[in-house]
Amino acid sequence: MQICKVFLTHFRKILLGSLLLCLIAQTCWVAFVHHQRQLKLDSYFLERSRVATSKYDFVRKRESNQKLKLSSNTYSDWLLDEPRETTLSRENATLLMLVRNWELPEALRSMRSLEDRFNKDFHYDWTFLNDVPFDENFIEATTAMASGKTQYALIPAEDWDRSSWINETLFEETLKMMEEKNVLYGSSKSYRNMCRFNSGFFFRQKILDQYDYYFRVEPDVTYFCDFPYDPFKVMRLNNKKYGFVITMYEYEDTIPTLWEAVEEYLEETESQDVDMETNGFEFISNFDFFGKSFGVVDSNSDYNLCHFWTNFEIGDLNFFRSEKYIKFFEYLDSKGGFYYERWGDAPVHSIAVSLLLKKDEVIHFDELGYKHMPFGTCPSAHYLRLQERCLCDSNHPDNIDLNVISCLRRWWKDGSGKYFLKHN
Ligand code: GDP
Ligand code: MN
Incomplete structure (x- = not known):
């Protein structure tokens, strides 16, 4: 009996001792694994910072499992399912800026805003165009x-400069007359090159051949709200070919005979190009x-002067190339x-x-807040502004949607209407 008691006491001690040893061993192992992971992380960040500091080698890799963050469900029914359910995949698209070297501070402000509000989660390419x-x-x-x-790409002179058949005397007379009439950019030659380039040549630049969509960005613009979706994806999934945020009336002084030319074009063109049953003719003529x-x-x-403000536009390059x-x-x-005259790329x-x-x-991207001097647009729904952390006031007089010069109401009536996102 005595022997049994002694054995039992020792056995208990041995058992407790072994358990204690196991616990210590396990703690050591966890600490070791954690330490190893830390070492790996350290070298990862070291590697990243090395990549970030090497001068022109900034192509950062997208984190594969990042998800689009949505802080509340208030508007979740509006949003397309795909961006929430799947990881962030990119469309075949680029952010595009035509810009001059001296506009660098303004270009950086626009970039910072768009990166913070949208692109930091996607890492779309940026393409810069310039005539020098x-x-x-x-x-x-x-x-x-x-x-x-x-x-970065240099625009070929033949895509930028005015054609040789332009009558120089007539051209100079126009500049003088428009200056006297105080027409905005009326006496600028380069502004005219820019408008013609943006109308007929930007999409033919070789550097854009690889893409299907572009998002035009201008220097010194602000995006007021977090993007609740990838607009490129919204375009592709809903078969949209052109997207805008602001629409308003154009100054007629810049386009006195544009509509005449459009009417002549309509008379001469084949009907398969223009389908009056389905197109948005009412929007520009009502x-x-x-x-x-x-x-x-x-x-x-007979043109009501409504146009989309092209300093923000997202478009299908294949439409422009058509x-x-x-x-x-x-x-x-x-x-x-x-x-x-001074036809703008916007009309x-x-x-x-x-x-x-x-x-x-x-x-019409109703959910995106945007400002280009002197006008802005701000989502009108209170909870949407909260969810997207908007820095704008939809009741502010700068909000063009409330202004009489906005064509947005016409768009709701004669364009594709006012829809929330979940529609086809
Ligand atoms: P506004 O928005 O109509 O007042 O005109 P901007 O001055 O903003 O010009 C429209 C866009 O074209 C901006 O992205 C400008 O940076 C760009 N731009 C205008 N003129 C020139 C030019 O002569 N050369 C280049 N490279 N870009 C230009
Ligand atoms: Mn501008």
């Missing part, structure tokens, strides 16, 4: 600001509410109005989109 070579300073700073790859002359709206033609768009552009170009794109696309192929 970009300088080292510009390349270095914009590459540092981008979360995706950056690339005069309900105000008639043809109402202060800011003062049209001498034979029907190029035919439309070349017809207008042959009239010389880019130089003899040209807008009329093309409204004639050549189905109105349902155009999307």
